[in-house]
Structure formats: structure tokens, C-alpha cells
Amino acid sequence: MSRRVVFRWGGKHPEGAVAFQAGSVSLERDGRTVRADYSRDGGWITLRVGDDVHRVAVARDARGLWVSWRGRTFLVVPEGRDGGPRGAADAPDEIRAPMTGRVVSITAAGGAAVREGDLLLTIEAMKMEFKLTAPEDGSVLEVACAEGDRVELGQLLVRLKPAADPEAEA
């Protein structure tokens, strides 16, 4: 018996059908099937796919599940029916000040549609200018700062509503 698993990762919604059976797992995803024997040891998961052995490190915190495979780290958030406590796909993105600094300019306007990578605002911090961009497509719900404001580390600057993703609702 398989279950549908959807993650939120990097503004995308990868999904697949996963089935477990006696120490092995199969994944049906985008028309292909991958089978692996697995074992778990603390924060490490060993996958055997054919002759290849993969050691994958995993750790969970409030932001999601961190997965490190071959030097690349992926932060995934479970979504959909079996999602986690914050699993809703349309939870707003909060853009917060990465450090204490000053807002130099604001490009985002309340209600405006933005694409992933669009400039929202620029802050000057650690004596450098940093451009804060939209993490995914969506619209600006709120601009919570003004040009010239001094902002503290972690302070809310902009709230974004992610664009509805039809695949995630399927």
C-alpha cells in the first residue's frame, strides 16, 4: 500500500508515491520507480539502490527536515494530507531581517504580484548592502517596514502569500 508524499522545497512541490515493505522503500515519482533497502541509525539513513550505497544525513527543526546527500543540503517541509504541523501550502512567507541594519530602499508594494527572485527591499547591514528577494512566486500581503527604518535581527519586513500551486492541491 503506497501513500502520496508531497514536500515543499525551494518554492517547488516535489511529490511521489511511497511504499514501505520490510526494510525496503519504493518511490514512484514523475513516471519512474526507485527501490531502496534502507536502515536508520540516529541522524543517518543508509539507502541501498542497486549496487550504490548512499549515506544521507537528516535532522529536523522547526523549519522542516534538513537532508544532506553528496554535499548538497535540502530543507524540505512535508505538505498535503500527511503534512506536518504547519503543512499548509499557502502559509505566508515571512521575510525577516537577516541582521540588524537599516532599510535603504523598498521595491515591494502591498498587493503587488511578485516572481521568485524579484527584489523586495535592500537593507544595509554589516556595512554592506543586501538585496532581499521573493523566495517564490506570490503576492505581497504586507510591507512591515519603511525606508530609512533601523531594523533588528529577525524583525518582520515583508509578508508574502505564495501563488496557489495546482499540483500541490491535486
Next chain:
Amino acid sequence: MEAVSARAFRKVLVANRAEIAVRVCRTLRDMEIPSVAVYSEADRGALHVRAADEAVCLGPPAPSDSYLNIAAVLDAARATGADAIHPGYGFLSQSAPFARACADAGVTFIGPSADSMEILGDKASSRRAAQRCGVPTIPGVEGVADVDAALTEADRLGYPVLLKAVGGGGGRGMRRAANAEELRAAFEGARREAKASFDDDRLFLEKLVHPARHVEIQILGDGRDAIALGERECSLQRRYQKIIEESPCAVLDAKTRAAMEQAAVALSREARYAGAGTVEFLLGPDGAYYFLEVNTRLQVEHPVTEMRTGLDLVRAQIEIAAGGPLPTKPTPRGHAIEARLNAEDPYHGFLPQTGRILNLRWPGGDGVRVDAGVASGHAVHAHYDSLLAKVIVHGADREEARLGLIAALESLVLLGLTTNQSLLLDLLHDDAFAGAQTFTHTLESREWPGPSSLPDEAFLAAAVALHAPPAGAAGREDADRFSPWLRLGPWNRASAADDGVAR
């Protein structure tokens, strides 16, 4: 030299934090010199505090209240009986007033004299010194007063041009302009950043060498003479901050290398330089080199030179400060490449990242060195710069070093915050780097999109972590009724074995 090193100083205070403070403490331990760490309130329990024999809190997190607070640092030296201070890089390492304050307090500053720093540390005065020594400099003018003056001078020099802060370093306050319109747009931003960073809004305007490589010569001086220890190429930069450095430079011929080393030694003698320093050059597409600036301190990328020469540059600094002789000029061997692991999101504007490190494993093995400033369980905060660790690999040749560094980074695990690890791999795998065709603009002029999809292996591991039936209950379908977030135990803690710092 052993006699000098054994009892060079009674005790040395390390006026820095993170990986460089840890690394300096390691050499002090090797030399059997007791060490003192200093830290801000944000760095309680930091790795560098544990690396030293004793530690003193300097004050609140803001650098001006802690690591830049000259009075607090000297008080800490007095309180602990330290008779010398190693400044690391950044913070007070290039502060002539600090070097003078150390001398006044009867504490040895491990580095050049305040006078040498003033000659070589200021861009305008180091440029004049280079010209006195016959070292080629980039055509340009010093102290353009306003936009109009800049536009007039730029017409004379020819575009593209570069604006930079007279008092600057690390690329802050630098702007390039391809035409008059861009120069007009860039001028005020450059001045604002120069003023904010260095409290000095004077700007340089110079001709832009393009495409350029950043090639620098490591020197050691004893106040009279100096030796050069070969070059490092550091062309891969973002916002003028280096992220991959190597030695040797793949395209530098022996004749040009000798000329650059000679120029660096001449400058060092001119300034009566003592200690470790770096003379930076731009290497143009025609093989011509131009003096850029001098860093009057140990540099972040110094391990690249150490791996090739077998010298411990921190030890050399300490011995020179204690009145010891210059080491014999070594013959560099093989190839070394360093990658800087930063707490930043490389695919979203290099935005600094924070978080708690949940799981950490450094690579190891022959020819692999890791200089780290963090450990598992540590919180990475945004008060200071984003460097977490450096991974340096030595190989018989460039390809062996490149593949070794790729393997090292592929086995490195750091969970709990986003780092630039993935971009480092992109760069090392890239044809431009493999073919030694990278320039100072390469990183920023190209798109680095990062992984386009979640790999199946990562998907499978995430599915196992969140949804696999508990051990012993395999096949019990009803386990699925419960939220995996509630069922999973606290398995995110790293084991003690993962907590070590590779040496």
C-alpha cells in the same frame, strides 16, 4: 629557531574569534605557549573559547563593544598576564592605533609596526610606495571629489572604470561602471558605503582591468629583509569576497612569478615590514600585472601556502615578533585549493543565514585540512562575518587537488542552516574552473541556479525519516494514522563523535 620558539612569549592573547582564533591557539599549543581567548557575550561557549587555555569576556556583541574595543582587549591582556597579542585577520589586525596602544601598554603586537601599517595599509599611500619601488600600478586618480570630477577623469582613463574606497578593503565601497551613465548611478552608493564602512568617503577612480585574475604574493618580513613564499590565485569572488583560493596560479609563468615576488619583497623592504603580509595584484589577460593593495596581516587563505610550503605561518609570525630570524625560503610543492564554507544562501543573493547546527561532520583523510570555527549544537548568529570553516586540500597536481576537494565537500555534512556548500561544488565541477579559466567576474557574471529538482535519494531519505514504520513494526499499516512529527523521537542530535574538529 627552536630556542626562540620554545619561550618566545610568556602568554599570548588571541584578539579574534571563530576559525582563525581556533587556528592560532593550535599553533600556540604546539609551541607550548599558554593562550588567552577573548569573546563577546554572543560568543559564550564558542569553539575558540574552548580552544584557548583561558578566556575573557570583552563585552556586548557589537564589534565596537567587544572585538574592536582596544581598551577592553588590553585590559584582558593585563588581567591575564599576556605579553603578546595575535590579532588574527579583520577586527584590529590592521589598526595602527591598536598596534601603538599595544606598544604603549608594553605588550608585543604580533604583526608589523604601526608605521609599516600606515605606509602599506592605506590604499593611496601603498600605491605611492609601489610607484617608488617601480611596481606597476593601475592607471587611476586618487580622491575624486564629486560625480563631475569622476566623469571627467573617466573620460581620460577610458571605460570601463572602477570606483573604490581609499580607506577600504574586502571590496566594500567598490563599484564598476561601463559608461558615464553607470558611473553617475554608482558614485553616491560607493561614497555612502565607503563612509559607512571606513568613516572616510574618499574614492579612487581607476581603469578596470578585464578579464582579470586576482593573484597575490605571500611575504614574511623581519623589519629589514623579506622573503616571498609564492602566489595564491583567488579569482573566484562574490562581492569582492574570495570563496575559492589556490596555489599555484595555473597560468603564471616562472618569469612573471619571479617579477611579482621581487616586487612584493621590494615593497616589504621599503616599509620595513615585519611579520606575515600579502601583496595583491591583478593579472591582466595579456600577462601584465598591476599592484592592487597590501594586506598587513595574516590572510584567511594562508593555509593554501602552508599546505604547499610546510611552513606554519602563525608560528613564523610569533617567532619574528619575538626577534627570531626569517625562515629559509622553502620550495613549494604540489597544488593546494581552499574553499570557504559560509553561512549564506548562494542561490538567493548570498543572504547571510542563521540557525543551530544539528549535525556536523567534517571531511578528513590524507591531504585534507579543515579549519573550523563552529561545532555541532552551536548557534550561528548574524553578528559577525559568515565564514564557518575552510576546507583545504593538497594534491600532487591541480586536478588531484580539485577532485580531492570535491570529494571532501561531498562528504561534509552540516545541517540546521543553509550554507554555500552546494555552490562550492558547482564551482569546482564547472568546466571554467576545471580548465583554469576563471576570473574575478566569473562568479557574479554567470547564473548559478543550484539543483533544479529534489534528488530521488534525498526524497527517499526524507520519506524514510518521516514515514517509515518504527523498527520492529515493519508492515504495520496503522502506524500511518499518526503524525510522523509527533511520533519521531529526538534523533536530530549529533553524536559526540561528530562533534570533533578535524585537524
